[in-house]
Amino acid sequence: xxxxxxxxxxxxxxxxxxxxxxxxxxxxxxxxxxxxxxxxxxxxxxxxxxxxxxxxxxxxxxxxxxxxxxxxxxxxxxxxxxxxxxxxxxxxxxxxxxxxxxxxxxxxxxxxxxxxxxxxxxxxxxxxxxxxxxxxxxxxxxxxxxxxxxxxxxxxxxxxxxxxxxxxxxxxxxxxxxxxxxxxxxxxxxxxxxxxxxxxxxxxxxxxxxxxxxxxxxxxxxxxxxxxxxxxxxxxxxxxxxxxxxxxxxxxxxxxxxxxxxxxxxxxxxxxxxxxxxxxxxxxxxxxxxxxxxxxxxxxxxxxxxxxxxxxxxxxxxxxxxxxxxxxxxxxxxx
Amino acid sequence: xxxxxxxxxxxxxxxxxxxxxxxxxxxxxxxxxxxxxxxxxxxxxxxxxxxxxxxxxxxxxxxxxxxxxxxxxxxxxxxxxxxxxxxxxxxxxxxxxxxxxxxxxxxxxxxxxxxxxxxxxxxxxxxxxxxxxxxxxxxxxxxxxxxxxxxxxxxxxxxxxxxxxxxxxxxxxxxxxxxxxxxxxxxxxxxxxxxxxxxxxxxxxxxxxxxxxxxxxxxxxxxxxxxxxxxxxxxxxxxxxxxxxxxxxxxxxxxxxxxxxxxxxxxxxxxxxxxxxxxxxxxxxxxxxxxxxxxxxxxxxxxxxxxxxxxxxxxxxxxxxxxxxxxxxxxxxxx
DNA sequence: ATGAAAGCGCTAACAA
DNA sequence: TTGTTAGCGCTTTCAT
Numbered sequence: 001x002x003x004x005x006x007x008x009x010x011x012x013x014x015x016x017x018x019x020x021x022x023x024x025x026x027x028x029x030x031x032x033x034x035x036x037x038x039x040x041x042x043x044x045x046x047x048x049x050x051x052x053x054x055x056x057x058x059x060x061x062x063x064x065x066x067x068x069x070x071x072x073x074x075x076x077x078x079x080x081x082x083x084x085x086x087x088x089x090x091x092x093x094x095x096x097x098x099x100x101x102x103x104x105x106x107x108x109x110x111x112x113x114x115x116x117x118x119x120x121x122x123x124x125x126x127x128x129x130x131x132x133x134x135x136x137x138x139x140x141x142x143x144x145x146x147x148x149x150x151x152x153x154x155x156x157x158x159x160x161x162x163x164x165x166x167x168x169x170x171x172x173x174x175x176x177x178x179x180x181x182x183x184x185x186x187x188x189x190x191x192x193x194x195x196x197x198x199x200x201x202x203x204x205x206x207x208x209x210x211x212x213x214x215x216x217x218x219x220x221x222x223x224x225x226x227x228x229x230x231x232x233x234x235x236x237x238x239x240x241x242x243x244x245x246x247x248x249x250x251x252x253x254x255x256x257x258x259x260x261x262x263x264x265x266x267x268x269x270x271x272x273x274x275x276x277x278x279x280x281x282x283x284x285x286x287x288x289x290x291x292x293x294x295x296x297x298x299x300x301x302x303x304x305x306x307x308x309x310x311x312x313x314x315x316x317x318x319x320x321x322x323x324x325x326x327x328x329x330x331x332x333x334x335x
Numbered sequence: 336x337x338x339x340x341x342x343x344x345x346x347x348x349x350x351x352x353x354x355x356x357x358x359x360x361x362x363x364x365x366x367x368x369x370x371x372x373x374x375x376x377x378x379x380x381x382x383x384x385x386x387x388x389x390x391x392x393x394x395x396x397x398x399x400x401x402x403x404x405x406x407x408x409x410x411x412x413x414x415x416x417x418x419x420x421x422x423x424x425x426x427x428x429x430x431x432x433x434x435x436x437x438x439x440x441x442x443x444x445x446x447x448x449x450x451x452x453x454x455x456x457x458x459x460x461x462x463x464x465x466x467x468x469x470x471x472x473x474x475x476x477x478x479x480x481x482x483x484x485x486x487x488x489x490x491x492x493x494x495x496x497x498x499x500x501x502x503x504x505x506x507x508x509x510x511x512x513x514x515x516x517x518x519x520x521x522x523x524x525x526x527x528x529x530x531x532x533x534x535x536x537x538x539x540x541x542x543x544x545x546x547x548x549x550x551x552x553x554x555x556x557x558x559x560x561x562x563x564x565x566x567x568x569x570x571x572x573x574x575x576x577x578x579x580x581x582x583x584x585x586x587x588x589x590x591x592x593x594x595x596x597x598x599x600x601x602x603x604x605x606x607x608x609x610x611x612x613x614x615x616x617x618x619x620x621x622x623x624x625x626x627x628x629x630x631x632x633x634x635x636x637x638x639x640x641x642x643x644x645x646x647x648x649x650x651x652x653x654x655x656x657x658x659x660x661x662x663x664x665x666x667x668x669x670x
Numbered sequence: 671a672t673g674a675a676a677g678c679g680c681t682a683a684c685a686a
Numbered sequence: 687t688t689g690t691t692a693g694c695g696c697t698t699t700c701a702t
Contacts (some may be wrong), residue, residue, distance in 0.1 A: 003449075003475075005695055006685045016673045021697060031671060046473075051450040052390040061387060062701030063430070063451075070416065072628075077412035082407065084433055093451065095398070096431045098419055114338075115386040115397075117427065138381075140338075233455055248614050257617055272545055277615065280585050282592055293407075340679055351689045356681060366687060388679030392693045 004045040013042035014272045016018075024049060035131025044330045056286055058176065058270040065121040069101040073246065075292040079147070081298025083122055088262035092119070101126045112123050113138055120303045122146050122296075127192045128155075136318050138203060138241075142306045149191065150316075155203045158317045162193050165321040167207075168193065169242050169270050174208050178268065181205065182214035184229060184252060185244030194220075194244045200240055214238065218248075220249060225251035233259050234299040238267060239328075246271035246278050246281045249285050253328065269328040282326025291319055339380040340483035353547040359384055367611075381668070390452060396426045399638060400448035400576065402458040405438040409582065410627040411459075411608050414482070417631025418457055425639045436461045444469045449474055455638045457481050457631075462527045463490075475642045482636040484526060485651075491641065493652045495633045497528050500623050501535025502542075502655040504577050504605050505660055509543050516540065517549035519564060519587060520579030529555075529579045536577055549573065553583075560586035561593075568594050573602060581606035581613050584620050588663065604663040606653065618662025626654055 006024075010017040015034060021099050022028045023038045030038070051121035053059035064087060069085065073075050080096065088092050095116060099106045106125060112120055120142040128150050136143050136155060145157035163249070166183075183201040188194030198215060205212030214236075218228035225248040232238070233255060243249035249271030256263050263269055263283060271278055298317060305312045341359075345352040350369060357363045358373045365373070376382070390396035399422060406412050414540065422429050430451060434441045441460055448456055455477040460467065463485050471478050471562060480492035501518075508516050518536040525528030533550060538656040540547030549571075553563035553669035567573065568590060584606030591598050598604055598618060606613055609624035635653060640647045 006697095007695080017696080018673060018675095018698085019671085022672085025529065025697080048446060048450050049453060050695050051393075052387055052452045053678090055387040055698075056385075056391050056680085057695075057697040059697095069408065071419075072412040072416040075407075075414075076681080077407040080412075080431070081407040081433060084406075088432075091431070093430050093447070095428050096415070096419065097423075097428070098416060099702085110407075111369060111429070115383050117385060117387045159672075179672070222611070223463060247615075254615070254617055276557070277612075279611065280582075280589075280615075282589055282617070342679080352680080353682085353690080354688060357688085360681080362681085363689070369687080385679050388694090389681075391682040391696085394681095394694075502671075 004047040006046055006049065007049070008049050009038065009041045013037040014043060017334075019090045034165050059117070061117045061120050062091055063095055063116070064300075065109070065116065065118040066094045067099055067106060067109050067113070067121060068096070068124045069126060070098050074245065075273060078292040079124075079296040082293040082298075083300045084296075086297045086300035086304070090300075092300075093321045094302075097226060099125070102272070103129060103131060103152070107131060110135050110139050110141075114141060120144070121143065122299050122303060124148050127189065136226065137276045138158065142303060144303045144306070147295055151191065153316050156302060156315045158295065158319060159300060160194035160290055160319045163200040163203065165272075165290075166197040166242065167204040167320070169272075169323060170199075170201050170204035170289050172325075173240045173242065173268060173270065173329070174204065174210070174331065176268070179210055179211070180214070180237070180239045181242065182232065182235045182238045183242050183244070184218070184225065184241075184248050186220035186230075188244075195277055197244050207278045215325055220245065221246060222247050222251050226255050229255035230258060233261065233267075238269070240268040242270045242272075244272055246273050246275045246287055247286060249287065249328075250277055250281055253281055253283075253285065264328050264331045268331075270323075271328075274324055278324075278326065283330075286326045286329040287324055289322045294319060339382040341382070341384065343380055344373065344376045344382050347380060348372040364430045390496055394452070395454055396452045397426055398430055398451070398453050400444070400451065400633075401431045402434055402441060402444050402448070402456060402546060403431070403459045404461060406431065409580065409606060410599075414459075414631040417628040417633075418635045419631075421632045421635035421639070425635075427635075427639075434460070438464060438466060442466060444562075445470050445476075449476060452628040454525045455479070455642055457634050457638060459483050462524065477638060479641070480527070481640045482630055484528065484531065486526065488651050491637060491650045492581050493630065493637060493654060495625055495654045495656045497531035498535040498563065500607075500625075501532040501577065502609050503535075503656070504623050504658060505539035506543075507538050507578065507660075508575045508603060508605065508664070509545070511537065511603070511664065514545050514561040515549070515572070515574045516545070516577065517567065517573045517575070518577050518579070519551045519560065519567075519583050520552070521555035521583075523579075532579050553648040555580065555583060559583050561590055564590035565593060566601075573582045575603040575605070577605045577607075581608050581610045581620060583623055584622065585612055585616055586665075587621065588616055588618075595611050599663050599666045603666075605658075606663075607619050609659055613659075613661065616663075621661045621664040622659055624648065624659050629654060 185194045202212040227251045243253045271285045271287040274287045277287040278287045468470045520529045537547040576587045606622040609622045613620035613622045
């Protein structure tokens with residue numbers, strides 16, 4: 001059975017297709033009785049409107065593009081889940097694309113999203129560049145940056161204050177009486193999230209008159225970090241590590257384990273992001289919590305406001321962060 | 336500047352829109368020179384074809400629907416990444432939806448995918464039910480099941496042999512001289528992946544004349560499993576645990592830690608899925624590796640074959656599994 | 671409150 | 687090799 005079109009429904013209900021469209025979209029008042037006939041016809045033919053035709057005619061596709069470096073990295077999937085949940089509430093669907101953080105690919109993807117006629121884009125990138133801005137402007141599509149800092153605030157975005165968050169974490173450690181604190185993170189250049197956190201570390205150390213130069217960078221994966229921290233520890237005895245993410249914090253934890261150092265008694269460790277990993281470690285990891293799911297949810301909600309011309313108070317929403325203390329910084333407790 | 340249409344390009348190049356369409360789709364031979372003129376016009380106007388109009392006219396949208404219980408669960412994101420990568424190779428995009436494993440939502444989503452006119456669907460579900468099959472048949476869309484068992488092989492699928500995999504894992508433990516082996520898993524009913532693995536456990540135990548009744552079920556999350564295993568261990572001293580997934584295996588590991596039992600010396604532990612977690616534990620976890628990325632990649636490749644009427648050898652592809660031995664079953668090694 | 675008719679931007683016969 | 691012409695299934699004026 002070939003699937004029914006709006007025309008079939010119209011005939012079945014004895015009305016014009018315009019009327020069917022009206023009840024479908026609730027776009028004008030239709031007499032109760034007529035409406036019922038239409039609804040019956042729809043049910044009888046198990047009619048479902050063709051979203052593609054709809055999109056062509058109305059120029060709104062009810063789909064939004066999500067451009068992310070890699071869904072399978074860390075907690076990105078949680079973020080995407082947040083997007084999708086809110087998108088669903090507003091009857092949107094998402095087209096998901098991975099860019100691997102490549103500039104050319106990111107730019108190309110924005111173009112592809114245009115071809116697909118998405119109503120909006122949620123964009124995540126390790127680092128925003130001039131070419132991005134140019135592309136966004138050319139594209140003429142509402143775009144929200146998510147977990148991607150735009151120093152000049154040209155594009156609507158949702159973020160946390162990474163610099164302040166790191167600062168808070170270091171201060172937290174300092175207030176425990178520690179002074180020899182190291183930062184471990186990726187090799188992020190200026191403008192990246194890692195760089196922001198690194199800055200926050202330095203800010204706090206300086207503020208308390210401590211040496212802020214114990215910054216170690218490596219690739220951000222677990223294995224590389226593990227090796228890196230181990231070699232750090234064989235040279236010097238740090239009292240604490242602030243890691244730029246939980247995976248690296250876990251690596252630090254295990255590096256200590258491998259070097260026979262007790263956490264938290266000999267070394268304290270603080271991670272970043274509050275991924276599930278933190279509670280799956282022994283001792284559990286203290287971490288700076290980022291609301292990953294909310295990140296996506298808020299971004300998507302923001303986008304719906306943009307799309308519906310709803311008012312909003314700011315172009316750059318900052319989500320709160322929070323230090324969650326767990327075993328890796330609690331010497332007194334038995335785990 | 337309003338964006339250009341195929342008609343604008345045609346005029347600019349001094350040809351008909353049909354010719355432009357031809358060079359765009361390479362669907363017929365066009366004279367070199369004309370082609371060049373068209374290409375120039377396209378570049379000049381920075382024309383990009385409207386995929387929605389294209390979809391309506393051609394009835395192929397170059398998008399495929401991915402229905403998954405929850406992207407943010409475990410390694411699902413890796414699987415989705417596999418799908419997206421292969422999809423891209425074949426110029427497809429994916430619409431991602433989370434069903435939370437709810438039957439009504441899953442069915443509804445297939446309908447929505449129809450509305451969106453996707454060319455195909457990759458479907459994942461904890462358990463296939465008659466309603467699913469009915470829906471798939473009604474939908475008239477090519478569908479591939481992924482990591483979802485269809486006992487009656489009615490729908491094309493890609494899977495691993497979970498029963499055999501669990502059996503292999505238990506045998507692996509038995510050959511180490513262990514006899515008091517327990518299985519921990521979720522409360523999966525008949526037909527679920529968990530149930531298959533549970534069966535495999537029982538198969539192997541029976542085969543070696545051992546008692547296969549040490550089956551413990553709990554919710555599949557880390558925290559619940561942890562409590563569950565701890566209470567198991569306070570009643571009886573198991574020599575080994577085979578967990579239905581890595582998260583539960585990690586919970587078992589930490590339960591042992593909490594109960595002062597040494598892994599692997601007092602208790603051995605084997606997980607399932609080879610998620611990143613396994614290498615982020617101390618000792619590292621032995622696990623039954625499932626190629627998560629490949630899962631998605633193979634499913635998507637399979638779908639492209641279906642869509643292009645390419646030949647394929649079987650409707651039910653079985654991916655290989657493999658036991659990866661790590662510290663949690665290696666007593667002799669110092670980690 | 672409802673219908674008629676003109677597109678939306680493209681593909682795909684069918685002609686030439 | 688290229689152009690003409692119908693649609694694809696809907697939304698959206700504009701009439702009535």
